[in-house]
Structure formats: C-alpha cells, structure tokens
Amino acid sequence: MVNFLKKEPKLFNGILSFNIENDETKKVVNFYKKTPFPNYKESDNRQSILIKGDKNFLASQFKSFIGHKKKILEVGCGTGQLSIYFAIGSNNEVVALDPTIDSLKLAQNFSKKNNVSNINFINADIFDDVLKNEYFDFIWCNGVLHHTKDPYFAFEILVKSLKKEGYILIGLYNKIGRLRTIFRRYVYKIFGSKILENIDPTLRNLKLDEDEKKAWIRDQYTHPIESLHTIDEVLNWFKKNNIKFISSIPSADFDFNYKDIFTPKSEGSYFSRLFNQFSMIFNSLGSDGGLFVLIGKKE
Template identity: 45%
Template sequence: MKFDIQSISDILICPKCSSNLLFQNESISCNNCTFHFTIDEGILLSNPENSITDNRILKEKEFYEENPFPNYDELESPFSLISKAERANFPKQINDLLPFRIRILEAGCGTGQLTNYLSFSERQVIGTDLSVNSLKLGNEFKNKHSLDRSMFIQMNIFEPCFCDESFHLVISNGVLHHTPNPELAFQILTKLLKKHGYIIIGLYNKYGRLSTHIRRIIYNLTGSRLDFLDPHLRRKDISEIKKQMWFMDQYKNPHESSHTFEEVIKWFESNNIDFVSAIPEFDFGTTNKNIFAKQNIGTELSRKLKQLLMVFKRYNEGGFFVVIGRKRA
C-alpha cells in the first residue's frame, strides 16, 4: 500500500478554512485562502503559531518544542519498540486486534513511538502534533529504519486538517488534558472518525493524579528532582534523557487538567460514541484481555471505588486512564 503525501490528498483539507487543497509538485496550498503547508523532510508543517490566539496552546507548543516527549534514546530500535509495546500491552492489542489496510490518526503523537510502531503492519498511520521538534524525532526514527507507512503532520487539534470520517481509529494519549478545552478537542476528534471506528483516549484521572500533585509540591519546595519519590524516575530500564523529559512533562508542564470516568462517559454520550472498554476497568470482575471487546461500564459506585483505588496504586503512570469507544452508525 503506497503511502506518501499524494496518497492522502483525499482526506487532507485546509486547517484554516476547511477548503480543498491544491497539490502541485512539492507544494500544497489552499484553494480558497492564503494557507499552505511547508514540507520539511517529508513532514507537513502547518505553522499553527501564526493563527493561535489562545496563549495556553502557544505555551504548550513552546514547552514541547523544548521538551519533546517521550523522546528517544540511542538504543531505541524497531525491536525495542516492539518489546516495549508488548510490555505495555495496549499498543500490542491495537496492533494484534485491528485489521490491516486501515487509516489511523494519532493526535498529539509527541515523538511518534506509537505511530511508528503501529506502522510496522500494513496500515497507514498519521502522527500529528503541535511540536515540530517532537515530529522531527519521530520522522528521524521513521527514516532511519525505512518505515514507509507512517507520516508526520503538524496539526493543532483545534484546527484539524482532515475531512470528517477519515479514520478507522483515532488515538489521543496524554494530550487532551494539556489543551484549554479537552471536551471540545474530543468532539473534534470524534468527527474525524468513520462510523463504527474506534477512539482511544488517555487522560489524567482526578483521583489517580493526587500523588503526582503532592510530589510536585515537594519538588517545588525543595527545588530539586528527588528521583526516589517518583516510581518512574526510579526505574533502571529508562535512559537519563527520557527521565528528564518525564520529569518536565509531569512536574513542570505549563497546563494540565484531570478528569473523572463520569466526565468521559458524558463526552461519549454527547458525541455519539459507545463505551467499549477502559484501563483500569470501570467495573469489578472484568479483565482487559481485549480492549476492543465490550466491557461492563459498571455503576456509579464501582467507578468511584475504582478511581479511589488509583490513589493507592504503587505505579499508576502518573494517574493515567484510557477509555476506548466506538462511533455509532
């Protein structure tokens, strides 16, 4: 399956006015306004800073230009991406359980590990992010290992450059809570999803995030990075550069919000998305063997208890939860 800029001309639109684009040799410009993409080593750059009016988005962009997340270390290879995906489980499940020849969007892909990993199989995977420096790292990895089914595009989620219903799967992991309006960002992403397509979102949990907030206060008071306090920073299998990016992402980020299971259920309901499953599960007695298989959504009580348990979990990845949904017909 050929995957180059020309091959996505059917889904790409102008992020400013949603008009069709004109593809001519090495340039892509809007038919209707002055917008054009610039192309840098195969990455499509939309230069969103020219039109972003919300200072919070600009600050996030600046932050992730300086601190591309999660970053790569010199030992990272396709093989290490595969073994990490197997340990993390959920990327492997996406890879194992979804059909080939589908289009996937990762919105807020950071340095593109998941985008590149998912492109190993016969699928078109587009990683988008605000941060050019993050996209460049993902693209370097892609080129170094001759991956030809991933592509990187600079996109602000609030100004999408794709037609509605372009993707079979949309993933946005750890991104919406860094935007000024996570619910609106979610709504925009669901529009890009085909009917019956899946959406996977990862967010900070209001309860699960408590221990991070406490550590942040301690770090700010002591003015130092006390690695032993954070389970992720204590790990021996992570390089110093990745630990540094984790520390910045978790404790020095200019903006973050945290969310509850109930909130996400409401977002799903008002955007025509059926709940499929969650990590951690919303109910007791269910296990996540297949994230695309319908799970019990639980009760208000089970969801409250499950969130409270996140407070006491020894290693809770920064109080993170993932919810998988499916667009109705």
C-alpha cells in the first residue's frame, strides 16, 4: 500500500489511479478534458514555473512558510503547476490529487521531463476519501471545492487527512466578490467571447496565449458546476472541524497587510467581513473571478 493512501490504487500511465464513478465529478472531468487548467506553454520549464510561482504572492508565502521535510497535499491540482512549484528545490513530499487524468498526464510528463521527483500524482475524486488520516502538514485547495457537488462534505474529507497543528488553505468563489464575473457572464452569453477581451481584466491585462485565453474563458464563464460562498460560511466549517482561523484574503477585519498570511489575525466582526467582501466588487480582489481565501490550523 502507498504510504499516503488508505485504498489500493491502480497504476495508469505511471499515475496512481482510482475509478471516477460519481456523475457530477464525471461532468467536471469532461469539462477539463477539453482544456486542462491551467495550461502549459511550449516553453515552460523548471525555471519558468519557479518564476511564475514566485510571482504568485500566496503560493510563494506558502512555499517559504512550509520549510523543509514536510508533507504537502494539493487537492484539485489540475495540471499540477503549483504542486510542481512547491516541490522544486525542496525535500518536501508533495502529493497532488485531481480527478481529470488528462490534466495529470500533462503534470506527470512535465515533472518527468524536468526531473522533479518528490511529487506523486493521484487520479481520484475527493469524495472517494482515498487519503490517509492525519498524514499531511499542509493542504492547499484553491479554486476547487466550488466545482464539486457538496463543498462542505469535501472540506470535511480533506481535513481528516491533515495532521494536528497542520495548516489548510481554502480558496472559493465569493458570493459577493464574484458579482462582476457573473455580470460579465450575462454579457458573454448575449455578445459572445470577443467582448470579454475588453471587459475581463485577466484577458485584458495578462499576456495570455490563445490556449490560455480559451481555458480561462471556459473556466470562468461556462463551467457546469459552480457554487458561491462567504467568509462566515467557511469560518463555520472551520469551527465544526476544530480548525483555528489564521487569516483570510480579503481580511476579516480591517488589517490589510497580506504580507504575512500565516501570522494569526483577528476574525473581525460580521460587519467588517461583510464590508470587505462587498469591497471586492470595486477592488482588485474581485477582478480575477472573485476568489477569497481562508487559512486555518488544525487544533
């Protein structure tokens, strides 16, 4: 038995695999099969993934906070770019799970070609609960649970595999902060994708190639399963599962210093949380799809 799994996998193309049986998950898999997310550029290599990861202020803080000889899990890793970033140049053991085998094949090919060996890919559905309990020091799950049939149940399963004193980062679409994207989705439905190049900040400001643009548009505007959440809802998930709140983006109170997201911050009040989520409609946090992030520590 593989040490981080509690069920016996099959080996498929060198990837530890489980059958994907659930109909909702199959829908999501079919969706990502067409345009695996995020896509690799022809020119991507160890160096370019490192540069991209270092530019991502959340991922780079996460990586330096982790330190060494730790066990890290990414759930919903897609093509594995972040997990590969966490693995490069470290002696950490990284496990990256996703139900979309087509995305994992890209991840596996990339890590083989670039000699990233401290990473294992698992083809599985989070709901199949295949991971060992209390095994990981860090769990990263960003932009995933809102694409599942039952985000809270998925969270409960995830938390089981986190060690005591371990950290978890959850990123979800915000009920208020995603309003701009929802508005653009209506515009897209009426006028088509051309107009998005002018009104979607990611398409307008980032230098994406055609494949990356296509993947972004499909992911943001045509996804078959999507739910919206709030900071208060996730705080409640944390409370029910013995997870202590560490920090959030946007902030839960009025401390907007995001340079030290692993230092415990105040949970603020219902009003401060509501105000900061509402502000996402007008500030840069809501321009990129309206994701919000909470970090917690298992007690």
